[in-house]
Every structure is written in structure tokens, then in C-alpha cells.
Amino acid sequence: MALHVDQASVVFPSADRRPPTEALRAIDLTIENDDFVVALGASGCGKSTLLNLIAGFLQPTTGQILLDGHPVQGPGADRSVVFQKHALMPWLNVVDNVAFGLKLQGIPEAARYKVADRFIDLLGLKDFRTAPVYQLSGGMQQRVGIARALTCDPKVLLMDEPLGALDALTRERAQELILTIWNTTHKAVFFITHSVEEALFMGTKLIVMSPRPGRITHRFDLPFSRRFLAGESARHVKASAEFIGLREQVLEIIFADEEAAA
Numbered sequence: 001m002a003l004h005v006d007q008a009s010v011v012f013p014s015a016d017r018r019p020p021t022e023a024l025r026a027i028d029l030t031i032e033n034d035d036f037v038v039a040l041g042a043s044g045c046g047k048s049t050l051l052n053l054i055a056g057f058l059q060p061t062t063g064q065i066l067l068d069g070h071p072v073q074g075p076g077a078d079r080s081v082v083f084q085k086h087a088l089m090p091w092l093n094v095v096d097n098v099a100f101g102l103k104l105q106g107i108p109e110a111a112r113y114k115v116a117d118r119f120i121d122l123l124g125l126k127d128f129r130t131a132p133v134y135q136l137s138g139g140m141q142q143r144v145g146i147a148r149a150l151t152c153d154p155k156v157l158l159m160d161e162p163l164g165a166l167d168a169l170t171r172e173r174a175q176e177l178i179l180t181i182w183n184t185t186h187k188a189v190f191f192i193t194h195s196v197e198e199a200l201f202m203g204t205k206l207i208v209m210s211p212r213p214g215r216i217t218h219r220f221d222l223p224f225s226r227r228f229l230a231g232e233s234a235r236h237v238k239a240s241a242e243f244i245g246l247r248e249q250v251l252e253i254i255f256a257d258e259e260a261a262a
């Protein structure tokens with residue numbers, strides 16, 4: 001599997017007489033199996049616009065998005081999205097929420113529950129299988145959202161600040177869980193966050209974007225998630241000199257962008 005963003009630009013026309021917004025300019029990005037690509041950058045640098053292009057919610061003004069060589073022309077089951085607000089069906093229980101996409105595809109109940117149960121187990125939700133989702137905590141609801149995205153067996157999992165609404169401790173647990181699942185399923189992931197620490201810990205590749213126009217200004221290959229998955233504790237990884245040094249370097253890039261915008 002290979003997803004290529006090829007010289008993609010997005011210009012939003014303005015509703016009044018102000019100039020149009022150049023949300024993205026000439027973006028080149030490749031996402032392959034086993035890649036965990038994280039996008040980081042000052043507000044308005046085009047992270048969500050880029051995710052929307054990959055999801056097929058939006059078409060580029062120029063350039064193209066190719067999935068295994070075929071142009072992406074709209075949303076598809078090969079790309080699942082997990083949003084910060086989990087958009088679950090509050091009247092359904094956990095298993096029916098997780099199996100919802102399969103139901104839409106017309107898959108019979110027994111077959112869809114079999115797939116859903118695999119991801120319910122993987123995300124530690126077994127004891128809540130038949131609980132209504134409104135009874136769950138925010139962190140658990142987000143796990144239901146991730147399980148639902150995975151049941152469709154997407155080639156690429158797109159995550160737009162999926163952990164942004166969680167408290168600090170739950171967020172760290174969720175980071176570790178997502179990495180463990182990524183390591184089990186070998187999905188390609190495109191992940192947006194505002195947290196530099198989260199970006200460095202989770203990604204195998206980091207893109208740092210700048211606004212006006214939105215573009216990729218820096219790219220880093222990251223070792224930290226693999227160190228965690230090889231057995232090093234998350235706290236140990238995040239406290240290492242290499243991690244802290246890179247964190248300061250990336251923070252400096254982002255602060256410089258935010259100051260330039262102020």
C-alpha cells in the first residue's frame with residue numbers, strides 16, 4: 001500500500017472581497033504500510049485540510065492524491081477517519097457502534113460481530129461490549145471510535161487530534177494503546193496533534209507545517225515509538241536526552257511560526 005500526496009495545493013475562495021486562502025501549497029507526502037506519519041504545526045497551517053484531502057472529503061485545487069496508483073476521488077472504506085469528537089451513535093451499545101460501518105456495508109450480524117469483537121478485545125472494551133456508549137468515559141468512547149474505524153479494515157487510518165479532549169493521564173495511556181494496536185495491525189496512520197511530545201512519541205515520521213501558505217517546512221524520522229514497542233517504558237523514552245533535544249528543536253520551529261503570525 002502506498003498513498004502519495006503529489007504536489008497538492010488547496011485554495012479556498014473567500015466569500016467577500018478578501019483574498020482567497022492558500023490553505024496548502026505544493027504538498028508532497030508518501031505514506032506506506034507501517035508508517036505512522038504525524039503532522040504538527042501552528043494553528044491554520046493546513047493539517048486538517050491535508051487530512052481532508054487524503055480522506056477524499058476535499059479535492060485539491062492542483063496536484064493529486066494517489067492510493068496504490070489510483071486517484072482518490074472521494075471518501076472510501078480504504079481510509080477511515082477518527083475525529084476528536086468521536087461521533088458515536090448514543091442510542092447503540094458498544095458492539096453495535098463498533099460494527100456500524102460493517103452494517104452499512106450489508107454484512108450479516110454474526111459476521112460483523114465476529115470482526116467487531118476482535119477490535120473490542122484489542123481495545124480493552126470486552127467488559128463493556130453491551131453497555132450503551134453514553135455510560136462510558138471520554139477515553140473509552142474514543143477507544144470505541146478507534147475500534148469502529150479499524151473494523152472496516154482500512155488501508156490508512158486518519159486521526160484528527162483523536163486524543164485532544166482527554167485528560168493527561170488517559171491521554172498517555174491512549175497513546176500507548178494506539179501504538180500497540182498499530183504494531184499489531186500494521187496499518188498506515190496519518191495523525192494530527194497539537195502536542196509536540198505526543199507527535200515525537202508516536203510518529204515514525206514527523207512533518208512540521210507552517211501557515212500562509214500551508215506547507216511542509218521540516219521532516220524528521222523518529223525512533224521513539226519503536227523504542228517503546230521494543231520494551232522501553234514510555235516515561236523513559238520521553239525523559240531521554242535525544243527526545244528532549246528534539247522536542248526543544250521542534251518547539252522552536254513552531255514558536256517562531258506563531259510569533260511571525262502574531
Ligand SMILES: Nc1ncnc2c1ncn2[C@@H]1O[C@H](COP(=O)(O)OP(=O)(O)OP(=O)(O)O)[C@@H](O)[C@H]1O
Nearest residue numbers: 012021023041042043044045046047048049050214
Ligand atoms: N472550508 C474552508 N473555507 C475557507 N477557508 C478554510 C476552509 N477550511 C479551512 N480554511 C482555512 O484554511 C487554512 C488551513 O485550515 P486548517 O483547518 O486545515 O488548519 P489546521 O492546521 O488544521 O488548523 P488547527 O490546528 O487550528 O485545527 C486556515 O486559514 C483556515 O481558515
